[in-house]
């Protein structure tokens with residue numbers, strides 16, 4: 001699917017599920033691999049990013065059997081059982097894979113070489129390598145050891161107290177994984193709470209993790225015990241059909257079994273603030289993560305302001321929130337989101353440029369976006385630039401643009417949402 005064309009849609013109707021949560025799927029493979037014993041995973045996301053994580057751990061000698069695209073059995077080898085990989089560990093397009101895996105590699109007494117695609121080569125690795133070096137890891141890379149390809153010689157770590165300058169679950173998780181292999185205690189503090197899937201899943205795997213206001217700590221030398229994981233639907237993927245249903249008149253849809261971890265539900269808070277008709281019904285807890293159903297009906301939206309602690313709770317949803325904002329009454333202002341510049345693309349610049357091609361009135365600021373709502377969108381050709389979330393956001397914009405939109409380089413969507421186009425088509429045929 002190199003090109004995806006989306007046309008103005010009939011009302012969206014129906015009850016659907018979205019693919020498994022990407023953050024939880026990555027962690028299930030990593031933690032299952034370093035645990036002692038067997039881990040079975042159901043609801044795994046078979047997207048390109050999580051497949052890259054599987055390939056990396058297989059290269060380190062872990063047996064991972066994929067019974068179906070969404071069901072895995074991992075025979076954990078324990079910390080000591082990971083083997084020096086003979087080939088390059090290729091993380092593809094996945095920031096989560098490289099940054100969390102570096103925390104594991106930093107403590108292993110072997111050499112590993114790590115790289116990914118051209119997007120990964122542009123993304124900063126010093127944010128995890130600086131603390132890892134402080135703990136004693138030896139890592140080198142391009143441009144003074146800051147960019148891939150990286151060479152890691154692990155082992156001999158000592159715990160640290162790290163004050164992270166940004167709220168990032170990738171930084172926090174990397175340091176915690178290294179901390180588990182370090183002497184003494186490791187403490188990570190962050191300016192706002194980032195997603196806490198690592199803390200929750202480590203606890204489920206028998207690790208003692210202490211969360212406190214502003215941070216998290218653990219003691220080194222702990223082993224993980226294999227544990228079955230049931231992965232909820234990814235709220236970051238659900239965001240695309242949710243916004244589509246809000247914008248296409250006459251729509252009414254339900255998305256079942258979506259992860260509702262409060263560190264991820266910022267989009268629901270924002271949509272409520274914009275006046276959206278959104279109902280959330282919590283139905284249970286899967287592997288320590290709250291899960292439920294979300295129902296939305298087409299709504300008249302108002303502009304809003306998004307900043308501060310909300311940002312890490314909806315960081316990956318900003319491109320699709322920007323699409324919703326183009327159709328809202330009044331102005332939407334997004335601040336404190338400079339982190340978007342170091343995602344798969346510079347999502348501040350690319351969201352503004354790509355949505356402008358459809359007539360959106362959207363302005364880039366140093367740390368966010370200003371969107372003047374109530375703009376009728378027109379037809380155009382957008383480019384995902386290899387960024388799955390930009391591909392899907394522009395595709396949804398095409399469903400409300402007069403004449404529709406074509407998205408070039410739409411294959412990128414498979415990174416997090418295989419079956420996206422088919423699912424959207426199914427909703428509009430009902």
Ligand SMILES: O=C(O)C1=C[C@@H](OP(=O)(O)O)[C@@H](O)[C@H](O)C1
Nearest residue numbers: 023096167168169170171315316
């Ligand atoms: O830990 C994770 O699974 C993720 C953390 C976030 O990145 P940062 O930690 O860089 O904010 C998010 O953008 C990414 O999609 C997944």
Ligand SMILES: C=C(OP(=O)(O)O)C(=O)O
Nearest residue numbers: 093094095096097316343
């Ligand atoms: C930023 C993302 O992922 P990663 O950092 O894992 O590449 C994302 O999925 O939007």
